[in-house]
Amino acid sequence: MKRQIPALASLLVVAAVLCVLPFILSDYNIYLAAQVGIFFVAVLGLNILTGYTGQISIGHGAFMAIGGYTTAVMSRDHHTNLVVTMLMALAICFVVGLIVGLPALRFSGVYLALVTFALAVSVPFIPLQYSTFLGGVGGVTSSEEVSNLWIYVAAWTCSAISFLLAWLLLRGRLGRAFRAIRDSEIAAVASGVELPVYKTLAFGISAAYAGVAGSLFVLATNGFANPDEFGIFLSLQLLVGAAIAGLGSLWGILAGAAFVGLLPQVSSSVPVIGHDQGRDVVFGAAVILVMLLLPDGFAGLVARLRRLARA
Amino acid sequence: MQVNRRKLGALVCVLLATAAVAGGAAASHAGKTPGVSKHQILIGGTFPYSGPAALYKTIPTAEQAYYAYVNAKGGVHGRKIKDLAVNDEYNPAETVPAVKKLVEQNHVFAIVGSLGTAPGLATWKYLNTRHVPQVLLATGDAYWGKCVHRACPGAGSTSPKPWTMGWQPDYPGEARLYAKYILKHKPNAKIGVLYQDDAFGKNYLNGLKSGLGSHKSQIVDAQAYSVTDSGAVVGSHVVHIATSGADAFVIFATPSAAIAALATEGQIPNWHPLTINSNVAANPVFMRIAAKNGANPNGVLSTTYLSSATTQGDLPGMKLAKTIIHKYAPALDQQFASGDSNLVYGLAVGWTFVDGLRHAGKNPTRKSLMHALRTLNEKNNPFIYPGMSVKTSKKRNFPMQQLIFIKWSGGGTGDFHATGKVLNSGH
Numbered sequence: 177m178k179r180q181i182p183a184l185a186s187l188l189v190v191a192a193v194l195c196v197l198p199f200i201l202s203d204y205n206i207y208l209a210a211q212v213g214i215f216f217v218a219v220l221g222l223n224i225l226t227g228y229t230g231q232i233s234i235g236h237g238a239f240m241a242i243g244g245y246t247t248a249v250m251s252r253d254h255h256t257n258l259v260v261t262m263l264m265a266l267a268i269c270f271v272v273g274l275i276v277g278l279p280a281l282r283f284s285g286v287y288l289a290l291v292t293f294a295l296a297v298s299v300p301f302i303p304l305q306y307s308t309f310l311g312g313v314g315g316v317t318s319s320e321e322v323s324n325l326w327i328y329v330a331a332w333t334c335s336a337i338s339f340l341l342a343w344l345l346l347r348g349r350l351g352r353a354f355r356a357i358r359d360s361e362i363a364a365v366a367s368g369v370e371l372p373v374y375k376t377l378a379f380g381i382s383a384a385y386a387g388v389a390g391s392l393f394v395l396a397t398n399g400f401a402n403p404d405e406f407g408i409f410l411s412l413q414l415l416v417g418a419a420i421a422g423l424g425s426l427w428g429i430l431a432g433a434a435f436v437g438l439l440p441q442v443s444s445s446v447p448v449i450g451h452d453q454g455r456d457v458v459f460g461a462a463v464i465l466v467m468l469l470l471p472d473g474f475a476g477l478v479a480r481l482r483r484l485a486r487a
Numbered sequence: 488m489q490v491n492r493r494k495l496g497a498l499v500c501v502l503l504a505t506a507a508v509a510g511g512a513a514a515s516h517a518g519k520t521p522g523v524s525k526h527q528i529l530i531g532g533t534f535p536y537s538g539p540a541a542l543y544k545t546i547p548t549a550e551q552a553y554y555a556y557v558n559a560k561g562g563v564h565g566r567k568i569k570d571l572a573v574n575d576e577y578n579p580a581e582t583v584p585a586v587k588k589l590v591e592q593n594h595v596f597a598i599v600g601s602l603g604t605a606p607g608l609a610t611w612k613y614l615n616t617r618h619v620p621q622v623l624l625a626t627g628d629a630y631w632g633k634c635v636h637r638a639c640p641g642a643g644s645t646s647p648k649p650w651t652m653g654w655q656p657d658y659p660g661e662a663r664l665y666a667k668y669i670l671k672h673k674p675n676a677k678i679g680v681l682y683q684d685d686a687f688g689k690n691y692l693n694g695l696k697s698g699l700g701s702h703k704s705q706i707v708d709a710q711a712y713s714v715t716d717s718g719a720v721v722g723s724h725v726v727h728i729a730t731s732g733a734d735a736f737v738i739f740a741t742p743s744a745a746i747a748a749l750a751t752e753g754q755i756p757n758w759h760p761l762t763i764n765s766n767v768a769a770n771p772v773f774m775r776i777a778a779k780n781g782a783n784p785n786g787v788l789s790t791t792y793l794s795s796a797t798t799q800g801d802l803p804g805m806k807l808a809k810t811i812i813h814k815y816a817p818a819l820d821q822q823f824a825s826g827d828s829n830l831v832y833g834l835a836v837g838w839t840f841v842d843g844l845r846h847a848g849k850n851p852t853r854k855s856l857m858h859a860l861r862t863l864n865e866k867n868n869p870f871i872y873p874g875m876s877v878k879t880s881k882k883r884n885f886p887m888q889q890l891i892f893i894k895w896s897g898g899g900t901g902d903f904h905a906t907g908k909v910l911n912s913g914h
Contacts, residue, residue, distance in 0.1 A: 402609065
């Protein structure tokens with residue numbers, strides 16, 4: 177965000193398009209656009225952790241699960257206002273994220289990835305173990321079902337707030353500390369960055385984002401939370417979304433979120449393979465292409481285009 | 488296709504692209520009833536074509552083969568049935584967008600035959616508030632029949648679900664028949680149960696207990712396994728049951744765990760209990776795999792409500808089934824010949840839907856379809872077991888309530904053979 181004016185301009189363009197969309201899209205496409213908004217929040221959160229702080233997580237689906245179940249259970253048992261449940265999901269996931277961040281102090285790279293992987297694998301089984309409270313395989317149904325427009329407005333409002341918050345957080349001292357950790361932990365410590373504080377904080381913030389996304393995700397699934405929704409594939413999708421997004425660009429995160437949010441719908445209409453294996457094939461092919469052509473994600477592409485334009 | 492390329496090639500423009508799609512998406516509503524046009528009836532459903540439950544993907548193919556057969560004979564009241572079966576990977580988070588698309592974008596007449604309990608629960612409130620029929624669901628949980636006229640808070644349903652119905656016999660009813668069988672043929676049996684640790688397994692276990700009544704203390708060991716446990720873990724539960732002294736072994740498991748359990752049982756020396764394997768895993772194809780891995784399949788008991796393509800190949804219904812599969816889904820010929828009961832299941836459900844549609848009148852509405860399906864009286868569904876019927880009424884919301892015992896003989900190349908009379912598994 178060095179060049180403030182073009183950044184502000186693109187922000188306004190996106191905001192304007194988002195405001196107009198509900199008036200021109202069909203009801204179902206509003207729902208799809210809402211899915212993109214939901215993953216915008218999650219990918220943005222993961223970006224803070226992976227992109228800015230350099231800590232890999234293949235377990236963000238687990239935080240989405242925790243956020244989603246928080247909303248579903250509170251709505252089922254206490255008919256809590258859905259926005260309140262989202263804030264609750266945010267708070268719970270922030271705390272859980274801090275705790276999960278602890279191993280990050282000792283592990284790094286692949287080993288940290290494995291720890292978070294374990295999280296992604298194990299969390300969906302908790303509801304099966306405590307089936308009276310968390311519904312077991314039968315899931316938890318929240319007391320309210322929201323309309324497509326509701327979820328669209330909620331998802332993109334959350335996206336806007338998340339984006340603004342991330343920008344405010346990262347442009348200052350915190351962002352500098354995160355980037356220092358990513359580039360060299362030793363140098364960061366030498367410059368006075370307290371690793372334990374900032375690493376766990378990065379996990380906490382990122383998990384809180386995922387929690388809100390999970391809450392929205394469950395609301396978009398007719399308010400129904402079930403272990404099958406939060407499989408390991410969800411975590412991988414988020415990671416790929418973050419990779420596609422690249423670092424710190426609104427356009428990149430939009431692209432990553434659109435890829436993750438629209439993939440299941442779009443890929444099933446690919447001819448021949450679409451019906452059975454479309455999602456897996458398109459997913460795999462897209463990952464290879466993006467990594468080959470855009471190693472820095474869409475953010476890298478945008479930067480390159482800017483350089484070209486200036487040249 | 489153009490849409491795809493745009494979205495994949497230039498993800499940056501995706502929101503604008505979506506807007507462009509929206510223009511074309513204002514699909515034509517023909518007539519008053521969604522999905523019913525002059526020459527076509529459009530229906531939809533969600534199935535696991537890939538993912539953990541992909542074993543069931545032959546079901547929608549068989550259903551579509553049956554519709555193709557009916558269409559070739561002129562359709563129903565002059566309308567051809569078109570079935571948009573969608574892959575949801577058995578994941579409710581994918582079922583919901585898929586069903587929304589079917590209802591809001593494709594404007595289907597009804598959701599027919601969708602597979603799975605969780606996918607069903609994730610969409611039943613949505614479909615019921617919109618008065619979209621959600622019918623002939625491929626799951627044996629009792630929700631679909633119990634919650635028609637009253638709320639089922641336990642299943643997250645705070646209002647009745649009159650637009651939802653199942654098809655196959657429910658699990659507790661089936662388990663009660665096993666209890667009766669044990670009490671009759673082995674009254675002093677010590678019973679060991681292996682069950683899946685979820686709603687499916689527990690429904691079965693509770694049915695068995697209620698069937699045993701005052702004899703339920705005869706259950707000497709009940710072992711729960713988790714759906715993701717490896718074969719070795721399942722096997723260790725079986726060994727536990729064997730050491731408890733059980734001489735009747737009841738398996739309430741999904742296919743892969745049931746195969747592991749049977750294989751372990753066959754390898755434990757001097758243990759030859761009366762073995763019962765629920766109909767969920769009683770596909771001859773699975774039994775042969777178990778035998779290859781060391782199981783002794785002879786004498787294994789189960790139940791069925793479908794005709795068998797292998798042992799009852801001479802029945803007119805099975806001959807018809809063979810012709811339909813051969814003509815409209817030739818890739819599944821081999822599968823059919825090996826006795827895959829999922830194919831017969833799909834044909835039978837297709838038959839019931841067409842039957843309901845015929846009785847829904849010349850100009851069917853969603854309401855008239857529900858009425859027809861709530862007053863079914865099928866004695867001649869050619870694909871279900873001879874002598875059984877598919878029936879519904881105001882008081883009867885479970886369409887199928889009959890089962891017959893089947894017993895395996897012939898070892899690794901053998902098959903199930905029916906034994907005894909058609910029994911009532913009803914409520």
